[in-house]
Amino acid sequence: MGIFDKLKSGLAKTRDNFSSRVNGLINSSKVIDEEFYDQLEELLILADVGAKAAESIINDIRKQVKQQKLRAPEQVRALLKDELERVLSKNAASKDMDLYPRIILVVGVNGVGKTTTIGKLAYKFKQDGRKVLLAAADTFRAAATEQLEIWSQRAGVDIVKHEEGSDPAAVVFDAIQSAKAKKADVIICDTAGRLHNKKNLMEELKKVNRVVEREYPEAYKEVLLVLDATTGQNAISQARVFKEAVDINSIALTKLDGTAKGGVVIAIADELSVPVKYIGVGEGIDDLQDFEPKNFVSALLQG
Amino acid sequence: MTEKLQSAFKKLTGKGKLSESDVKEAMRDVRMALLEADVNYTVVKEFVNKVTEKAIGQGVLESLTPGQQVIKIVNEQLIELMGSSQSKIKWASAPPTVIMMVGLQGSGKTTTSAKLAGYLAKQGKNPLLVACDIYRPAAVKQLQIVGQKVNIPVFSLEGASPVAISQQALEYAKKHSNDVVILDTAGRLHIDDEMMQELENIKLSVHPDEILLVVDAMTGQDAVNVAKNFNERLAIDGVVLTKLDGDTRGGAALSVKAVTGKPIKFVGMGEKLDDLEPFHPDRIASRILGMGDVLTLIEKAQAAVDEKKAMELENKLRNQQFTLEDFLDQLHEIKKMGPLSQIMDMLPGINAKKMGKIQVDDKELGRIEAIINSMTKQERREPAIINGSRRRRIAKGSGTTIQEVNRLLKQFEETKRLMRQFTSMEKSGRRGMLKLPF
Numbered sequence: 114m115g116i117f118d119k120l121k122s123g124l125a126k127t128r129d130n131f132s133s134r135v136n137g138l139i140n141s142s143k144v145i146d147e148e149f150y151d152q153l154e155e156l157l158i159l160a161d162v163g164a165k166a167a168e169s170i171i172n173d174i175r176k177q178v179k180q181q182k183l184r185a186p187e188q189v190r191a192l193l194k195d196e197l198e199r200v201l202s203k204n205a206a207s208k209d210m211d212l213y214p215r216i217i218l219v220v221g222v223n224g225v226g227k228t229t230t231i232g233k234l235a236y237k238f239k240q241d242g243r244k245v246l247l248a249a250a251d252t253f254r255a256a257a258t259e260q261l262e263i264w265s266q267r268a269g270v271d272i273v274k275h276e277e278g279s280d281p282a283a284v285v286f287d288a289i290q291s292a293k294a295k296k297a298d299v300i301i302c303d304t305a306g307r308l309h310n311k312k313n314l315m316e317e318l319k320k321v322n323r324v325v326e327r328e329y330p331e332a333y334k335e336v337l338l339v340l341d342a343t344t345g346q347n348a349i350s351q352a353r354v355f356k357e358a359v360d361i362n363s364i365a366l367t368k369l370d371g372t373a374k375g376g377v378v379i380a381i382a383d384e385l386s387v388p389v390k391y392i393g394v395g396e397g398i399d400d401l402q403d404f405e406p407k408n409f410v411s412a413l414l415q416g
Numbered sequence: 417m418t419e420k421l422q423s424a425f426k427k428l429t430g431k432g433k434l435s436e437s438d439v440k441e442a443m444r445d446v447r448m449a450l451l452e453a454d455v456n457y458t459v460v461k462e463f464v465n466k467v468t469e470k471a472i473g474q475g476v477l478e479s480l481t482p483g484q485q486v487i488k489i490v491n492e493q494l495i496e497l498m499g500s501s502q503s504k505i506k507w508a509s510a511p512p513t514v515i516m517m518v519g520l521q522g523s524g525k526t527t528t529s530a531k532l533a534g535y536l537a538k539q540g541k542n543p544l545l546v547a548c549d550i551y552r553p554a555a556v557k558q559l560q561i562v563g564q565k566v567n568i569p570v571f572s573l574e575g576a577s578p579v580a581i582s583q584q585a586l587e588y589a590k591k592h593s594n595d596v597v598i599l600d601t602a603g604r605l606h607i608d609d610e611m612m613q614e615l616e617n618i619k620l621s622v623h624p625d626e627i628l629l630v631v632d633a634m635t636g637q638d639a640v641n642v643a644k645n646f647n648e649r650l651a652i653d654g655v656v657l658t659k660l661d662g663d664t665r666g667g668a669a670l671s672v673k674a675v676t677g678k679p680i681k682f683v684g685m686g687e688k689l690d691d692l693e694p695f696h697p698d699r700i701a702s703r704i705l706g707m708g709d710v711l712t713l714i715e716k717a718q719a720a721v722d723e724k725k726a727m728e729l730e731n732k733l734r735n736q737q738f739t740l741e742d743f744l745d746q747l748h749e750i751k752k753m754g755p756l757s758q759i760m761d762m763l764p765g766i767n768a769k770k771m772g773k774i775q776v777d778d779k780e781l782g783r784i785e786a787i788i789n790s791m792t793k794q795e796r797r798e799p800a801i802i803n804g805s806r807r808r809r810i811a812k813g814s815g816t817t818i819q820e821v822n823r824l825l826k827q828f829e830e831t832k833r834l835m836r837q838f839t840s841m842e843k844s845g846r847r848g849m850l851k852l853p854f
């Protein structure tokens with residue numbers, strides 16, 4: 114399957130739920146009236162775009178409809194698509210493809226799919242011919258290291274690990290030394306899931322981040338926030354606080370193979386200027402795709 | 417209540433009955449609040465319609481504005497919708513009682529299974545944990561480790577299907593006199609037919625007494641689809657809401673309750689294995705509504721008795737008589753209201769950052785109580801007399817350390833100082849906001 118097909122199949126459910134209704138709505142509406150706008154807003158809210166964000170998107174569209182003197186609902190559909198695309202393309206993942214060596218710190222709240230995403234990422238870099246090293250810096254959750262180890266075997270890459278309960282910063286430190294010695298291209302660091310409102314855990318993460326900056330200044334540093342598409346508006350708070358703490362520069366949006374739509378990333382891209390870089394569409398090792406704003410939105414809005 | 421405040425309230429009131437426009441206006445805010453809390457759109461719509469109908473024509477309390485009156489009704493309706501507190505497990509007539517944990521990937525089933533096992537063990541049960549997640553890498557190992565931490569045996573079987581594992585675990589439990597069997601199943605998507613079928617098969621073969629759907633409190637609009645699907649296929653008995661120690665408003669709780677009608681039985685409040693708590697409908701209702709300030713105001717306006725107490729307290733403060741006994745009283749009041757961090761958020765006029773210095777978590781609260789309880793009456797009234805040897809005695813009596821006693825005394829002084837600040841703030845018109853020292 115080509116990338117676009119996979120994206121489409123990954124988003125199939127999203128599309129079914131959202132777009133068929135958008136289409137249904139647009140087809141059933143003969144005029145652009147209040148009821149039409151209300152229904153459009155409802156669709157956005159149901160996609161987890163958020164009530165406030167939805168309102169402001171609709172207001173934008175209203176203005177443009179007036180300015181451009183639009184009459185046909187299908188024109189509004191194009192407008193909506195443009196609007197969402199524009200927001201999601203803002204600060205789209207920079208062209209960092211060729212920056213090596215690189216170290217990726219993977220962060221997020223509990224259970225969003227960090228470790229799984231790392232397994233998939235490791236495999237992806239390996240496929241691209243890169244030498245990958247995993248750092249098992251989730252030393253907190255029971256059997257987290259074992260879980261990552263299994264992924265390292267699946268992807269066929271090396272792993273640096275310590276015992277459960279040991280200092281995560283020390284694991285990252287060791288991984289960096291090992292990567293230098295082995296001349297690895299990419300280190301991917303797993304970290305323990307943490308709720309962003311736990312001050313001490315965020316401090317711990319900052320410490321890990323400082324070790325990366327101090328020990329590996331020559332590497333391109335990426336801090337990847339993993340968000341679960343099932344999550345509602347709290348994802349904004351997650352992104353905001355993780356950004357403050359460790360300056361995240363990209364997002365992986367997981368579990369898009371479910372019925373959740375992950376629309377909250379629109380608000381995140383808009384408010385926090387952190388772009389989505391990858392999407393997770395399953396539990397398999399190749400269920401990770403590059404995020405393409407255009408494809409994402411058109412898969413979202415096209416039947 | 418001070419006269420000034422009373423008159424302020426009077427100015428705001430006086431409409432008699434709630435008109436349609438009163439209600440509609442207030443409902444716009446309610447709708448937005450619920451949606452931003454992630455309550456499902458359709459659920460919000462129905463709820464708002466129902467409450468609007470109910471509220472129009474109702475009387476307005478003397479001390480409330482129409483808008484506040486509507487919020488009061490909304491809050492009551494929310495609490496009613498959330499159901500009563502029902503943290504009970506349906507026990508099998510002949511043991512073992514089988515509890516099956518189900519839910520999406522990453523919702524917290526494994527941790528919750530261990531917490532629940534520990535919780536039931538404390539009540540004198542003898543649980544067995546069963547590792548039915550044969551898919552996720554190291555899931556079995558994870559359950560084994562957390563099982564060990566709570567001192568509960570874990571049954572696992574390599575190479576067997578989840579159905580076979582459950583069946584054999586049941587046999588094992590009977591032989592080893594385990595009276596509760598908790599099945600930790602793999603996370604799955606509600607639309608994954610094959611995997612949902614697996615759960616149905618487990619259900620058919622071991623007949624669980626209790627099927628608990630584990631839901632992440634941060635779930636968005638999709639919560640209704642998830643809950644609906646799991647409930648339709650398995651007829652769940654209840655819900656466990658996890659990760660409520662985060663800062664999510666938790667609207668999913670309402671969505672799930674609305675579409676399944678099943679009670680929320682427990683809430684997960686942290687990663688530690690004793691962080692499982694019974695569900696409190698009133699707490700979650702005000703959290704979802706997110707109008708802590710308004711609700712506090714309403715409560716305040718209603719509770720004349722509490723007002724009197726607050727006034728006493730204020731007088732004491734004025735006269736520098738605020739004692740450790742009053743402090744303890746206040747702590748008890750806070751305790752009744754729920755987790756502190758949450759209360760801090762709910763209180764208007766309280767800047768959580770400013771309060772950072774006197775951070776108190778619920779466990780610490782227990783220790784503070786123990787310390788104060790170990791003091792003599794005189795010590796509580798005149799903390800100044802608590803010298804070194806008294807501190808030692810108090811620490812020993814309360815099972816704490818001298819440092820902790822010192823810290824408490826410092827906190828008490830700090831609180832006193834802050835309360836004085838707040839009472840002076842009242843003069844600048846911000847009163848009616850505070851009666852708690854934190």
Ligand SMILES: Nc1nc2c(ncn2[C@@H]2O[C@H](COP(=O)(O)OP(=O)(O)O)[C@@H](O)[C@H]2O)c(=O)[nH]1
Nearest residue numbers: 224225226227228229367368393394395521522
């Ligand atoms: N359906 C689906 N499940 C996923 C996806 N990514 C991760 N998961 C599952 O989510 C659960 C939690 O993942 P894990 O990587 O352990 O999360 P972590 O706690 O953030 O490291 C596991 O059961 C994963 O298999 C995805 O894109 N789709």
Ligand SMILES: [Mg+2]
Nearest residue numbers: 227228251257
């Ligand atoms: Mg992990």
